Amino acid sequence: MIYQGDAISVKTVGDQVAELTFDLKGESINKLSSAVIRELGEAVDAIQRTDELKGLLISSAKEAFIVGADIKEFHEIFDKGEDYLVEMNQKVHTLFNTIEDLPFPTVTAVNGLALGGGCEMTLTTDFRVMAPKAKIGLPETKLGILPGWGGCVRLPRIIGADNAIEWICGGTENKADQALKVGAVDAVVELDKLRDAALDILAQANAGQLDWQARRAEKASPLKLDPIEAMMVFETSKGYVAGKAGPHYPSPIEAIKVIQKGATADREKAQHIEAKAFAKMAMTDVAFNLVGLFMNDQVVKKKASQYEQLAQPVEKAAVLGAGIMGGGVAYQSASKGTPIMMKDIREDALQLGLNEAKKLLAKRVERNKMTVEQMADALNAIRPTLSYGDFGDVDLVVEAVVENPKIKGSVLSEVEANVADDAIVTSNTSTISINALAENLKRPENFCGMHFFNPVHRMPLVEVIRGEKTSDKAVAATVAYARKMGKTPIVVNDCPGFLVNRVLFPYFGGFMGLMEHGADFQRVDKVMEKFGWPMGPAYLLDVVGLDTAVHANAVMAEGFPDRMARDSKTVLNVMFEHERLGQKNKLGFYRYEEDRKGKPKKQVDEEAYALVKPLIQDSREFSDDEIVARMMVPLCLETVRCLEDGIVGTPAEADMALIYGIGFPPFRGGALRYIDAMGVDQFVQLADSLAELGPLYAPTQKLRDMAAKGERFYA
Known part of the structure; x- marks a missing residue:
């Protein structure tokens, strides 16, 4: 045995080959936590001290290879600041470079999921073999960051800049046949033959049949793109990816910039560019919230798994x-x-x-x-x-x-x-x-x-x-x-409306109030879509159906009359009375016509403005911030009430329900994380500034107590 730790072992196998095996004790999967990275450094040191080795095989004893870094550590690590993150990534680069520079050929046997840092681990070796059902990819942009352990440097040099941009910006999990097609792996073999195939590759490399040193030279050198090719690849990609990602998710575009800046650089300089960009993205609110979203999703899945253990199939x-x-x-x-x-x-x-x-x-x-x-x-x-x-x-x-x-x-x-x-x-x-x-x-x-x-x-x-x-x-x-x-x-x-509809209708209440005070519903839609909602409230009501909305609104009003009942006729009632049901009959706040694919396309309809005009009590302009506040405060307060009333068990479940159920902007993390980001005290002050609008805008006493104590919904 060359090395033995809690997550990694190294032993000699076959003809003077070292096999480094990931097998994290007490866990069903392998992940690259800070402790595992430290062990990896120790294991590599032990390999370097071992004489007469002719190769290294990296493998996994788990069903998955390595699912990535330990995301549970991210918030704590991000909190240490940009300089710390750059230094941390540079240390990992040094370690991975040491593996890449070992004086003998190296190969990874990818038996299952190899994601994020796990994928980047495989890229350090000269060769990769993969089982048919395994998947490989770099999903970091889905967390608001980008690959920071060499993914933006090595992957373009292995599979080409265009393919690497597609993998990284899409955050996809790629099947074995696709990985083989683009050259990310060298062979796909059945799982029971995977290890033997990997050892055979090392034997061929040592026999001079495979040029492993040329592989390394290519990974350490600038990308082989002339200026025209580079411009075509990177500028075209930026335009396409920007359209797909939208303005709220900066990491995909940042990843392209990292690949572009590093294209003409050697390995170490390109890695430094990557490390700095990773740190920059990690410090954004988007990354913080998307990582929080991942953690919340784990809470929801764990609770569901606990129920499943009790269930008859x-x-x-x-x-x-x-x-x-x-x-x-x-x-x-x-x-x-x-x-x-x-x-x-x-x-x-x-x-x-x-x-x-x-x-x-x-x-x-x-x-x-x-x-x-x-x-x-x-x-x-x-x-x-x-x-x-x-x-x-x-x-x-x-x-x-x-x-x-x-x-x-x-x-x-x-x-x-x-x-x-x-x-x-x-x-x-x-x-x-x-x-x-x-x-x-x-x-x-x-x-x-x-x-x-x-x-x-x-x-x-x-x-x-x-x-x-x-x-x-x-x-x-x-x-x-x-x-x-x-x-x-x-x-x-x-309870009336359960969780999602109970929270959604105060949001619609805010919308109706805005219209009655003179706001243009098209402008409200545009502001809320700019805020991050997939569609504004008027458009959403048309999609839901005005008849459905009227019925649900009546249930909410009966259940919570103090804040959801209205004495006068509402915008919803007027639309319903005039048989404007939304997309289902092609008339709502908007008029709908079918496009070439048969999908409803909204059009401006002046008649909708004429119908709601008698309800308008005031005429004034609202700033974007005022519109957002009047829409979001009621939704967030009702989420707080649902948590306090025990309708939902945890902040994580409340926020995930809103994201999965009504499209709450994921990059904002959910209603309760949105309050945390603003600061509970600042949110209460904002709500109090809107007190004249009625009980829908009144903070609960518990929320006021949280504000006074400086507490948060998430630790």
Whole structure:
């Protein structure tokens, strides 16, 4: 044994070859934490002190190779400042360069995921072999940073600047065949032959059949691009990537600049450019928030996993109601491997649901995400029916009929009588009380809410709503099924609107107030889109549907009359009364026409302005900051109330629900992290400055106490 640590071992194998194996004790995956990097330095020192070695093989004893740096350390490390980050990265560069400069050929056996620092680790060796199911990539730009351990330097020299820009700016996980195609790896072999193939490459290199020294020289030299080629590659990429990334995500463009600046430099100078750019990006609010988002996602997944351990598996499901929503649920279930019954009372409705599922599956085939055979299997896993005849062995039912308490109550009572006593029954309601719906049931402990967001196939969030009598068993089964469907379930307690809609409608309340005080809804849309929302509030209401919004707003007003009830007619009421329902009938705040692809395209409609004119009480100009404050303060305060009321368990779950459910700008981290970024005391002052607008803008006493004590939602 040459070296033994808690994460790394080095031993001699075969013909004087050292094998450095990553196997982090107590963890299911390998990651490059600060402690592991220190061990790696010790292991490399031990290798350098070992005489007569002829090669180095780097491998992993885990299912994954290395998933990257330890993101849990990022906030603490970023807090140490730019100079510290540059120095830290330079130390890693020195270590990785030492591996790259060892006096014998080197190879990495990539058996599983090699991401971020794990990918950069593989780039230090002369050769790479990869298992067919392994993936490799540099996802750092998704965290608001860029590869800082040589990815921006080595990858362009290995696979070309254009391919490297695509990998780095896209943050993609690349399959083995794609990695082989662009030259990121030298061979793809079956997992059980991977190690032997790697050792064979070393033997060929030592026999002079493979020029490993030429490989090194290329990685240490400037990029082989003439000035015209360089201009074409880098300037074209900047324009394309800027359009894709948008103004709020600077790291992809910064990564291109790093590659461009380092293209004419030697290895060490290019690495210094990279280290400084990494530190610059790490100090941005965007990086802080996106790293926080990753951590929050881990919290949500951990909680879901804890529920899954208690769950009985859902082997067969059913959905009641075969409209667009029911068809979407059926598609999602079947495409992820759970057979599903789809019941309706009308044949034409069943056909509508099947057509929806077929359309979504066909799109996956078109995009090479699924074979025709897999599409056929998925369609066969959806069984339409007009009766409850085969519901006896269904494990979980999703009720997705019209949003009407009486109809839902009747349907739920009916289905309960036709399923096994231990079957779980759920309601895909967006506003109706789970406790109220449970009153219709004989086994309320087996009932909970399962709120999908539309369109089902795109929206990642599922709210799992626990009623007063809902059992842990019912919640666990519903969470497990949602996860199996590829969704992110977040468990919340019952209240009007649950979490997401309860938080969203104060935001709409702020919007209605702005319009009544003279704000142009088109301008409000543009300001909020500039702030980072995927669409402004007027456009969002058109997409949601004004009829749906009016109904949900009435539920919110009844549930929280002190701050959400309105004495006078609202903008929503006026639109609804004039049958302007939004995109569904092509008239809302905007008018909609189909583009060449058949998608609705919004147009200005003067009639909308004429309809809301009688409601306008004032006429004044609002600054962008005023618009943002009047929109965001009610949303953030309602999120605080949901946390204080125990509707949602943690700040992480609250923020992730808003990001996954309504498109809260990810780079801002969520409503509670947004308050933290402003400072709780500053946020309370901002809310107090808007006190004349009513209770929707009133901070809670607990929030005032937090402000006084200098506390935050996130440590």
